[in-house]
Amino acid sequence: RTDPLNYVPTNDQTGAMLQEIAANYPDIARYFSWGQSIQGRTVHGLVISDNVNLNEAEPEVRYSSSIHGDEIVGMVLTINLAYYLVEHYGEPGYEDATDLVDNYELHLVPAYNPDGTYLHQRYNANGVDLNRNFDLPAGEHSTLQQENVIFQSYMRDHHFIVSLNYHGGALVMNYPWDYTYTLAPDDEALQLLSLEYSTHNLPMYSGSFPQGITNGAQWYVITGSLQDWCYDQTDCIDVTCEVSNIKWPSNASLPGYWENNRESMIAYARAARWGISGTVVDAKSLIPLNATITVEGIDMPVHPDPANGDYYKLLHDGTFDVTISATGYLPQTFQDVACTWGTVDVLNAALLPLPSGLVTGTVTSESGEGLFATMVVT
Numbered sequence: 001r002t003d004p005l006n007y008v009p010t011n012d013q014t015g016a017m018l019q020e021i022a023a024n025y026p027d028i029a030r031y032f033s034w035g036q037s038i039q040g041r042t043v044h045g046l047v048i049s050d051n052v053n054l055n056e057a058e059p060e061v062r063y064s065s066s067i068h069g070d071e072i073v074g075m076v077l078t079i080n081l082a083y084y085l086v087e088h089y090g091e092p093g094y095e096d097a098t099d100l101v102d103n104y105e106l107h108l109v110p111a112y113n114p115d116g117t118y119l120h121q122r123y124n125a126n127g128v129d130l131n132r133n134f135d136l137p138a139g140e141h142s143t144l145q146q147e148n149v150i151f152q153s154y155m156r157d158h159h160f161i162v163s164l165n166y167h168g169g170a171l172v173m174n175y176p177w178d179y180t181y182t183l184a185p186d187d188e189a190l191q192l193l194s195l196e197y198s199t200h201n202l203p204m205y206s207g208s209f210p211q212g213i214t215n216g217a218q219w220y221v222i223t224g225s226l227q228d229w230c231y232d233q234t235d236c237i238d239v240t241c242e243v244s245n246i247k248w249p250s251n252a253s254l255p256g257y258w259e260n261n262r263e264s265m266i267a268y269a270r271a272a273r274w275g276i277s278g279t280v281v282d283a284k285s286l287i288p289l290n291a292t293i294t295v296e297g298i299d300m301p302v303h304p305d306p307a308n309g310d311y312y313k314l315l316h317d318g319t320f321d322v323t324i325s326a327t328g329y330l331p332q333t334f335q336d337v338a339c340t341w342g343t344v345d346v347l348n349a350a351l352l353p354l355p356s357g358l359v360t361g362t363v364t365s366e367s368g369e370g371l372f373a374t375m376v377v378t
Helices: 011-024 073-088 095-105 114-118 145-157 187-198 226-233 251-273
Strands: 028-038 042-048 062-067 105-109 160-167 168-176 212-213 236-245 277-283 292-295 300-301 310-313 319-325 332-339 344-346 349-351 358-362 370-377
Touching: 011 042, 011 073, 011 105, 011 114, 028 145, 028 251, 028 319, 042 073, 062 073, 062 168, 062 251, 073 105, 073 160, 073 236, 073 251, 114 212, 145 226, 145 319, 168 187, 187 212, 187 236, 226 236, 236 251, 277 319, 277 332, 292 310, 300 310, 310 358, 332 344, 332 349
Parallel strands: 062 105, 062 160, 160 236, 168 212, 277 344, 277 349
Antiparallel strands: 028 042, 042 105, 168 236, 277 310, 292 300, 292 319, 319 332, 358 370
């Protein structure tokens, strides 16, 4: 078995470890890269899932770290998680690892800002704070840095449901919004998702923040954060995980962080299925549809993965009216859909195409006057 890392690997060492994992476990691990940093360092990544080379109908989860280059604990955690999952997959007593590999697709990127880590600094090689550089929803950061450009491209090419980026300097799960005191549409689900991590991490849960979680703006307002961009521009709920009070702790302390965070990392990823989920297809052909799933009272719709038609909407406990619609199809509304956090509540939809052809009849105006109309529906 691979022991938890007790050192901070270089970027080349990180890449070598991830490529070695992929070579040794090709059925469940696949190496990838987002691209290059400003100084030409590769941003290394690893996908872990059963049938790792297929896009299956299962939630995609992203763990990345060290957008601030000198905050390195999460970098070690993501590498440790990779070894833990592949080495214990299918082993009795490690059903948590097997469940995650079989039912999720996990993307791990240990070093978001490899130039900053090499330079032992918060910023990238241009001296820019990458977690203040995103353009939306605040709209104040128009010149994206290279590391954020390649990150956004990767996010748009996938269909992530939940994600986090590891930081250091505090112990807390910081959830959207960062840029405004207005609560996010999914505020209740965001709190529950954050608690999935903090409740399994005693130092975090019992630290200086109540239950180890905080709304971003309530802590302090920033614009241009990664989590706000993800939540606003993709279907992915992203949370900032401040995982250590010390940004670059001693090597000897690193295995202890793994012990404190292992269960949290697994619980957080599994929560991608809590709420409603299902598939949306054409009722006749069963082809997946580019649909919109809207929950009444929550102004943040989600959309299915176009490849498989599978969608996931995190919801807190309660009953909800859910409308599933697609261009050219009759929408369906499901009333009083019951949800319980921690359970998988399945809601599938097979939408019928809009009728086509010549339609004639009488349309009655508000005045009651009958108007004869002919309409072609296509």
